[in-house]
Structure formats: C-alpha cells, structure tokens
Amino acid sequence: MTTASPRRRASVSDVARHAQVSVGTVSNVLNRPDRVSEATRDRVLAAIAELSFVPNGPARQLRAGTITTVGAIVLDIANPFFTDVARGIEDRLARDDYTLMVASSEEDPERESRYLRLFEEHGVRGVMVVPATDDVGHLLTLQARGVGVVLLDRPSPTPALSSVAVDxxxxxxxxxxxxxxxxxxxxxxxxxxxxxxxxxxxxxxxxxxxxxxxxxxxxxxxxxxxxxxxxxxxxxxxxxxxxxxxxxxxxxxxxxxxxxxxxxxxxxxxxxxxxxxxxxxxxxxxxxxxxxxxxxxxxxxTHRLGETAADLLLAGHDAPAEHVVFEPELVVRTSSTAPGGA
The missing domain is CATH 3.40.50.2300 (Response regulator)
Structure with a gap:
C-alpha cells in the first residue's frame, strides 16, 4: 500500500500565475485591497480559494513592520492552573488580534532558555514567563534586545521587569x-x-x-x-x-x-x-x-492573572514597568473540615 505524498503548500507565485497577475498585485490584495480594482481582486481571491492558499504570517508581519505573536512559558501546561492562566492571556490577546504560543519549561532552566531562544527567533513581540529559578538575568538581557518581558505568577526581583503575581x-x-x-x-x-x-x-x-x-x-x-x-x-x-x-x-x-x-x-x-x-x-x-x-x-x-500579564506586555517598551499583586482566598470544603465544623 502506497501513501500519497503531502500536497505542496501553494505560494504567492502560484496564486499570481493562477490569477494571471503579478506577485505585487497578489500582495496588494492581501495587504492593501483598496489599491486593486474589484474585478482583479475577485480574480485573485478566487485563485486563493482554489489553491487553498494560506498567507505566511511571520513574513507578512516582517513586511508590514508589525508583530502580532507573543509567547508564554509556564512550568507545566498540563496543570489546570496554568491552563486557566493561559486562557486569560489568550482572551485578552484576541481582543487585539494577537496570537499566543505556549510552552512548558517543566521547571528546567535549560528548557526555559531553549524556548525563549525559539520564541525570539520566531520574532515574537514579547514573552510572559513563569521563571524556573530566581535568576532573571537572561530575561533582562532578552528585554534589552527589544523583546518585551513580563514575569508571570511571581513578583519581580528587579524594578526593570513587569510582573503579575499572587501573594x-x-x-x-x-x-x-x-x-x-x-x-x-x-x-x-x-x-x-x-x-x-x-x-x-x-x-x-x-x-x-x-x-x-x-x-x-x-x-x-x-x-x-x-x-x-x-x-x-x-x-x-x-x-x-x-x-x-x-x-x-x-x-x-x-x-x-x-x-x-x-x-x-x-x-x-x-x-x-x-x-x-x-x-x-x-x-x-x-x-x-x-x-x-x-x-x-x-x-x-487565574484568568485575571493571565489577562493582566497580557495587558502589561501589550503596553509596549515605552510604558514603565508595573508590578501587580493579587490576594488569594481560602475556599473551605470537606477535605479539611468535618461536617458541622468551622
């Protein structure tokens, strides 16, 4: 039994040939549709649909000079606490059409550093990080290179890094x-x-x-x-x-x-x-x-932790660092109090 090879992803050039227009015209339809006549625009959109063309997001961001992807590194995304925090981040980012990438450090500083490097190579606007250790020197260095950094679920040991935490x-x-x-x-x-x-x-x-x-x-x-x-x-x-x-x-x-x-x-x-x-x-x-x-x-x-971290990150490099601390509360149930107990 033979398995069919995966279909090659259509490129901008493929769309241009199919619609019988220039690559520049396809680019205008994708990024500046007001510059293209309605008839040409419809022809290009039809070619995009027929070829199942998906634009290259990072490349479009580079051309446009805008970055709409951010990263988050937590200790363990399998922990429902971090899943809920990530949902708060995602909900806040969605309001401004940002995309979230999430990774788990597994409490390993080397794994954390590896994901930070990958996120930076991907060209993210910034990262929200639950640090695996107290050392944040590498995060200060990352911020100095122009990548926004917010410490998540822990107070910042330095005024230079924004943070969102619970007491x-x-x-x-x-x-x-x-x-x-x-x-x-x-x-x-x-x-x-x-x-x-x-x-x-x-x-x-x-x-x-x-x-x-x-x-x-x-x-x-x-x-x-x-x-x-x-x-x-x-x-x-x-x-x-x-x-x-x-x-x-x-x-x-x-x-x-x-x-x-x-x-x-x-x-x-x-x-x-x-x-x-x-x-x-x-x-x-x-x-x-x-x-x-x-x-x-x-x-x-949890949800407010994520939302607030995303807010601080989207505020940009020119905004002063902020440090937000929430108060926890005890929810008493059967596991610690016998029926009729306090």
Whole structure:
C-alpha cells in the first residue's frame, strides 16, 4: 500500500500565475485591497480559494513592520492552573488580534532558555514567563534586545521587569492558619524545590502562621520534598508521609494536582479524610470541588492573572514597568473540615 505524498503548500507565485497577475498585485490584495480594482481582486481571491492558499504570517508581519505573536512559558501546561492562566492571556490577546504560543519549561532552566531562544527567533513581540529559578538575568538581557518581558505568577526581583503575581506568602499562611484553627498541631507540607519562588513563599507563609500561633516550625512542620509537582509526586510524597512514625494529622499541598495524588493515596490506604488526616491544596482549580472528597484550597484569580500579564506586555517598551499583586482566598470544603465544623 502506497501513501500519497503531502500536497505542496501553494505560494504567492502560484496564486499570481493562477490569477494571471503579478506577485505585487497578489500582495496588494492581501495587504492593501483598496489599491486593486474589484474585478482583479475577485480574480485573485478566487485563485486563493482554489489553491487553498494560506498567507505566511511571520513574513507578512516582517513586511508590514508589525508583530502580532507573543509567547508564554509556564512550568507545566498540563496543570489546570496554568491552563486557566493561559486562557486569560489568550482572551485578552484576541481582543487585539494577537496570537499566543505556549510552552512548558517543566521547571528546567535549560528548557526555559531553549524556548525563549525559539520564541525570539520566531520574532515574537514579547514573552510572559513563569521563571524556573530566581535568576532573571537572561530575561533582562532578552528585554534589552527589544523583546518585551513580563514575569508571570511571581513578583519581580528587579524594578526593570513587569510582573503579575499572587501573594503566595499570604496564601501559605491562610492554609496553615485554617489547619491550626481545626486543632492540628503537626502539619506536613508537600512542597517543591525552594528555587521555585512560589514554593519558597508558600513555605514562608506556613512558617509565619505557626510562629504567630506560638509554635516552633522545626517541631510542628514536616516538609516533604516532591519529585514532581503533579499527582504522581503527591502520591509518592504521601506514601512517605504515611511511613512516618509520628504521623502529621494534616497535609498542605503546594498545588491541587499534588493534593489530588495525596487524596488518591489516602483513600487507597483506608485513611479517612478529614477524620484521620485533613488535606488542603492550592490554586482551587476546577476539579477541586468535584472530587470524591471536595478539596479545601487556596484560590488564585487565574484568568485575571493571565489577562493582566497580557495587558502589561501589550503596553509596549515605552510604558514603565508595573508590578501587580493579587490576594488569594481560602475556599473551605470537606477535605479539611468535618461536617458541622468551622
């Protein structure tokens, strides 16, 4: 059995030959239709339809001197939190006819740098980046070369880079304070690497809540390192937690995907939630309220994060850098509070 070769993509020259006009006339129909007579324009449009011609977007942008593509790099697009943020970006860009390209760094600085290079080679107007580490020197260099940069989901360590973030220290504090109010005095925190700002800030919030309650974090907090910031990582970390001799009575997870893995493991091992162990997540993604045991979670304004980041990027190089910080809120559900509880 033979497979047909893919059809060659029609070019501007193909359209010109088919319509019996010059390449310049085809270009005018595509970019300046008012300069072409109606009869000629109709002939060219008919040729475009017959040949299924699709204009080369980057080439048109270069000729016109305008760029309508932007990039976004997040830690993991499979995480519903980042999917929702990307939707906010996309909705804002669509109002001005911009196109979004999205990539995942997988928390890998080298992978992040590779995508930044590819985006720059593609000629994007700017990039929105969730940095994989605290080092933003490469982003400052990129901005100096004329590519707009906005830090996404983290505050900027420098006034030169615009940023949109949520107060993750306060978010961690909200989660831990809630668990303390439920009577828990030994809390596990399933956390990612401290090189990721969100992980470090949420840990600071937990420690602040414990200290404010007169409790020493060294005695009352058990931090368990995650191999990955997803459900599989949550399962592995929860297995480690269950093996502890002095088992914590509450678990705070750095995000809702990790919490999903934790809940899955606890249910499989016959551990009652919240009777034996209470669970709190972070992000309040769409599935949090739909789980077998609805998940208490720290809510972030995901769509507004994306919209605001896109707004800052589209403001252009001449606009002063801005730093926007949103406040999180705790959404209490069954996973941390027994029926009739506070």
């Amino acid at each position: 993750d220290v306060h978010g961690g504090e909200l989660a831990a304070r809630h668990l303390l109010e439920q009577g828990h005095r030994r809390i596990a925190f399933l956390n990612g690497p401290h090189s990721i700002r969100q992980c470090a800030d949420r840990l600071r919030g937990v420690e602040t809540a414990l200290a404010s309650a007169g409790l020493d974090p060294a005695e009352h907090l058990v931090e368990i390192a995650l191999g990955s910031l997803n459900a599989d990582g949550g399962e592995s970390a929860t297995n480690a937690l269950l093996a502890l001799e002095d088992r914590p009575t509450a678990v705070f997870c750095v995000n809702d995907l990790v919490a999903l893995g934790a809940l899955r493991t606890l249910r499989r091992e016959g551990v009652d939630v919240p009777g034996d162990i209470a669970v709190v997540g972070y992000d309040d993604v769409a599935f949090a309220a739909e789980l077998f045991t609805p998940l208490t979670s720290v809510r972030q304004p």
